[in-house]
Amino acid sequence: MSVRPAILLAVSLLLATPLRADSDLPPAPLSDTQLADPRQEAAARALMEKIRCLVCQGQSIADSNAELAGDMRALIRQRIAAGDKPSTVQAWLVRRYGSWVSYDPPLDRTTWLLWVAPILLLAAGLVLARRSFRSRRRG
Known part of the structure; x- marks a missing residue:
């Protein structure tokens, strides 16, 4: 008798998990806001096209609406605005997430x-x- 409620609870939790995949936090400040310098924004966008979304896996972070992709877009824009070269930012992302994050793995x-x-x-x-x-x- 007590097994049935436990099974129902487990099934309910498994079904509810995808509904809460993203948090209720507001998006990162630069996730959807372009940089003021057009050259920096172009460099950031080009890099975003080369980085795979870790959640969607089939999309670049430029195309993904996943929360993690937005955080990664914001991070790329922040680092490029701070003066980092796109190759330096990409190398940092590869070190952090592995070669799989890049659409052009070494x-x-x-x-x-x-x-x-x-x-x-x-x-x-x-x-x-x-x-x-x-x-x-x-x-």
């Missing part, structure tokens, strides 16, 4: 498969296509 021992896999898949497709065409000619 070639190293953890990301080599990301760079080599398209070439291997293309080569495998060419081999399969060649075999298929040869078998059609013979048959």
Whole structure:
């Protein structure tokens, strides 16, 4: 008898969790506000296009409405307004969140498969296509 209420509570909590994914806090000050200097804003926007949203995973932080993406946009604008170069800010983000946060990850021992896999898949497709065409000619 006491197991049923516990199961209902667990299911209710699991269903309610996505509804509270974002907090009730106001957005970060520079998350949706452009910098006064157009060159700095252009540099910040270009960098935002290169950084992956850690919540959405399929969008850049420039396109994402997630709260974390807004915080990251604000952070990028603050650092660029303070005089940091976009490459310095990107390197800091990669150190903090890992290479996966960048849409252009560096070639190293953890990301080599990301760079080599398209070439291997293309080569495998060419081999399969060649075999298929040869078998059609013979048959």
